[in-house]
Amino acid sequence: MELKLSSQEKEFREDIRKFMGNSLPEEIRHKVEMGLKLEKDDYVIWQKIVGERGWLAPGWPKEYGGTGWSPIERHIYNEEMALASAPRIMPFGVNMVGPVIIAFGNETQKQYYLPRILSSEDWWCQGYSESGSGSDLAALNTRATRDGDHYIVNGAKTWTSFAQYADMMFCLVRTSTEGKKQAGISFLLIDMKSSGIEVRPIITMDGGDEINDVLFEDVRVPITNLVGEENHGWEYAKFLLGHERTWTADIGASRKQIKKVREIASKELVDGKPLLEDPTFQIKISEVEIELLALESVLMQVLEAESAGKPPGPEASLLKLRGTEIQQEITELLFEAIGNYAHPFVKEALDAGWNEEPIGPDYAASIAPRYFNYRKTTIYGGSSEIQKNIIAKAVLGL
Amino acid sequence: MEISLSEEQILLKNSVERFVERDYEFSLRRELAKSDEGFSKELWLKFSELGWLGLTMPEKYGGLDGSLVDSVVLMEALGRGLVLEPVLSSVLLGANLLKRVGSSFQQKNLIPKVIDGSLLLSFAFSERQSRYSLSNVEMTARRSENGYVLDGMKSLVLHGDTADKIIVSVRQEGDYSNKDGISLFIVDREAEGVIRRPYPTVDGLRAADIEFKGVSVTEKNLLGKEGKAYLVIEDVIDEACIAICGEAIGVMDAIMNSTLEYIKSREQFGVSIGSFQVLQHRAVDMFNALELSRAMVFRAADTVGSSDDRNNRAKAASAVKVQIGRAGKLIGQQAIQLHGGMGMTEEMSVSHYFKRLTMITALFGDADYHLKRYTSLGQ
Incomplete structure (x- = not known):
């Protein structure tokens, strides 16, 4: 069941494919293909290439630098990016704070921040979770108090991805303790170079160091960095989460990973025959592929509604929920595919500069770490349990 | 229970x-x-x-x-x-x-x-192409004047880095479909031509890939009857399957305790998250999987350890490995999910338990492998 594409859309796919083939630096492609660690520069270099082509933020309104592509074109674009083994575009600027600034920011903020996102001048990070407020995000405690034309921010955020690279953070802060907890939250843009900010890495079980604690001690933030109205941040946060849930489905990436499962299974042998010819394994691949097709069908609907001016509603939770489950299933298939070579763990083998012979096949090193790392996907961005609560309440009226 | x-x-x-x-x-x-x-x-x-x-x-x-x-x-x-x-x-x-x-x-x-x-000691039985098959052995032993010369590669030799002696399986006749023709040799760590590639494993243990390059051994190094090692390898691996499934029970038990403690003490929305019915039911699913596994492991240990019927022993070992494969996945994954972000961290012990449990489910054959083996042993 392939997507039904018009000749124009087929041509579009060809154009994107050509661009990827011509523009993606080989060194970066290789790292992504092999699951090696990407440096900050790898992401930035690639984003600048895409940005110069004008394709960094396809979903934005055209006047702010969007492409005006149809939903299906955007989907093709995402898929081609993934299939070409391009690094993922960091979502924090383009998919998260960008749309919030466009929808709720003032003119000055739009004119200052949006071009800097498009040029990848600012690396953004997300200051949402705190140690005491994970699923219960609205219980957040990081305080921002007014002092003349500044806010003074105190508190701590956690699980902040790539805070170590970030120039800016969009941050939910408590500006009031009156009334409902949701009613006292504001949406602040914080310069990560401000004094009083400390970033501490959190090592994850796969050995990764992408996530961080971010501590704030009397950090001065100009009040001009408030987005929208004070104490209305929760509305903007929810708007953002809707956007986040659409892209976290990451169907293109899953398709690419299924392809990788096939490639690896064609090299791994069971009694002399490729694992790919094993009926049990074939059925497992088919199952996840069908799940992905169903999800893609829903995504197309959501994107179409979005382009008709209907922002993603609570049904976007379905995309996040199933999209991440499918991603996890694929990491399990990869893990199974490599058999005994899931066991070795040489952390340095994931660095591009590592020159030693791989242990076992060269595609094996990143697979188990990825399996462990991907357990995060059903936890972050609103855990699966929270997504189900949203569907139960907001869609089913329970 | x-x-x-x-x-x-x-x-x-x-x-x-x-x-x-x-x-x-x-x-x-x-x-x-x-x-x-x-x-x-x-x-x-x-x-x-x-x-x-x-x-x-x-x-x-x-x-x-x-x-x-x-x-x-x-x-x-x-x-x-x-x-x-x-x-x-x-x-x-x-x-x-x-x-x-x-x-x-x-x-x-x-x-x-x-x-x-x-x-x-350590036992080197798997090879790059063997996956979980015990008869898929390509390493060779050629007769020489003074005994034998061994050539080949072994992968995932558990604790192969520190072992003083390595027991290694070799094929002298036939191919992977033949149970006959496999022998065992005891090789010294210092023997000439033994090249180790040691590495840590995902679960914090150690293993090595070991190359045997024209390693000379004598008749005295032959372990068991020449060409007849398959059955003993199978028996020993079946027992080892039961033993690591026993280990898995301990791991799952620790994970279960840690998870219960966490959901009872972690508060969100003004209550402990353990008060949410959906998490209670999830914890019950984990508990049930653990109890089913525990009871089955002990029963199978008795069967594998004492039955005279080889088929019966092999089926029991594979059945348990399937059960632990499934239960380990459920319990491990849900433990991380219920610990939330904390479960993802290196700092929390639960992530280490999860990794060990995951590797046990793969070691000596994953659930799919043992499900097929169980099936092939007859209904």
């Missing part, structure tokens, strides 16, 4: 659990995993003193003549502490091979040293 154990088994269980609690704190485990050898030789000698290394070894060599159920009791308790020491590779694989097919000379010379902790 309590498993009925003998008095001796209860004593053993209590003593190992006490050791794990008092002398094998998680911080120590973390240090040991980073050390050169990856475990403590000092504690290894203590294991010996406590009688754990000779648990299933013959009395005449200083062992306790224990059963496979005894091994499961030991491994379950060690699993609770994520113990790194090479009980599996040295005793349950290496010494078990010696016990079963070693000549009296080999037994007398080696088994007492394994029991007193001075000799470490």
Whole structure:
């Protein structure tokens, strides 16, 4: 069941494919293909290439630098990016704070921040979770108090991805303790170079160091960095989460990973025959592929509604929920595919500069770490349990 | 649910659990995993003193003549502490091979040293192309004037980096579909032509890929009858499957406790998250999977350890490996999910338990492999 594409859309796919083939630096492609660690520069270099082509933020309104592509074109674009083994575009600027600034920011903020996102001048990070407020995000405690034309921010955020690279953070802060907890939250843009900010890495079980604690001690933030109205941040946060849930489905990436499962299974042998010819394994691949097709069908609907001016509603939770489950299933298939070579763990083998012979096949090193790392996907961005609560309440009226 | 154990088994269980609690704190485990050898030789000698290394070894060599159920009791308790020491590779694989097919000379010379902790063994049976098949052996042994010359590569040799002697499977005749033609040899770590590629494993243990490049051995190094090693390999791996499933029970038990503690104490929305019915039911699913597994492992240990019917033994081992494969995945994944972001961190022990559990589900064949094996053994 392939997507039904018009000749124009087929041509579009060809154009994107050509661009990827011509523009993606080989060194970066290789790292992504092999699951090696990407440096900050790898992401930035690639984003600048895409940005110069004008394709960094396809979903934005055209006047702010969007492409005006149809939903299906955007989907093709995402898929081609993934299939070409391009690094993922960091979502924090383009998919998260960008749309919030466009929808709720003032003119000055739009004119200052949006071009800097498009040029990848600012690396953004997300200051949402705190140690005491994970699923219960609205219980957040990081305080921002007014002092003349500044806010003074105190508190701590956690699980902040790539805070170590970030120039800016969009941050939910408590500006009031009156009334409902949701009613006292504001949406602040914080310069990560401000004094009083400390970033501490959190090592994850796969050995990764992408996530961080971010501590704030009397950090001065100009009040001009408030987005929208004070104490209305929760509305903007929810708007953002809707956007986040659409892209976290990451169907293109899953398709690419299924392809990788096939490639690896064609090299791994069971009694002399490729694992790919094993009926049990074939059925497992088919199952996840069908799940992905169903999800893609829903995504197309959501994107179409979005382009008709209907922002993603609570049904976007379905995309996040199933999209991440499918991603996890694929990491399990990869893990199974490599058999005994899931066991070795040489952390340095994931660095591009590592020159030693791989242990076992060269595609094996990143697979188990990825399996462990991907357990995060059903936890972050609103855990699966929270997504189900949203569907139960907001869609089913329970 | 309590498993009925003998008095001796209860004593053993209590003593190992006490050791794990008092002398094998998680911080120590973390240090040991980073050390050169990856475990403590000092504690290894203590294991010996406590009688754990000779648990299933013959009395005449200083062992306790224990059963496979005894091994499961030991491994379950060690699993609770994520113990790194090479009980599996040295005793349950290496010494078990010696016990079963070693000549009296080999037994007398080696088994007492394994029991007193001075000799470490490992068993090199898997190869790059073998996946989980035990008969898929491409390493060769050619007859030479003085004995044999071994050539080939072995992968994922558990504790192959520190073992003093490596027992290795070779094929002298036939191909992967033949059970005949496989032999075992005992090779010294220092033998010329043994090239080790040691590495840490995902779960904090150690292993090595080992190349054997024209390694000369004598007749004395042959273990068991030439060409007839397949059945003993299968038996030993089946027993090892049961033993690591026992370890998995301990790991799952620890994960379960950690998860219950976490969901009872973690507050969100003004209440403990353990008060949410959806998480309660999830915890019940985990608990049920654990209890089903525990009961089955002990039953299968009895079958595999004492049945005269090889088919029956093999089916029991595969059945348990499937059960642990499924239960381990459910319990491990849900434990991380219920711990939320905390479960993802290196700092929390639950992530380490999850990794060990995951690797146990893959070791000696994953659930799919054993489901097929079980099926092929007849309904």
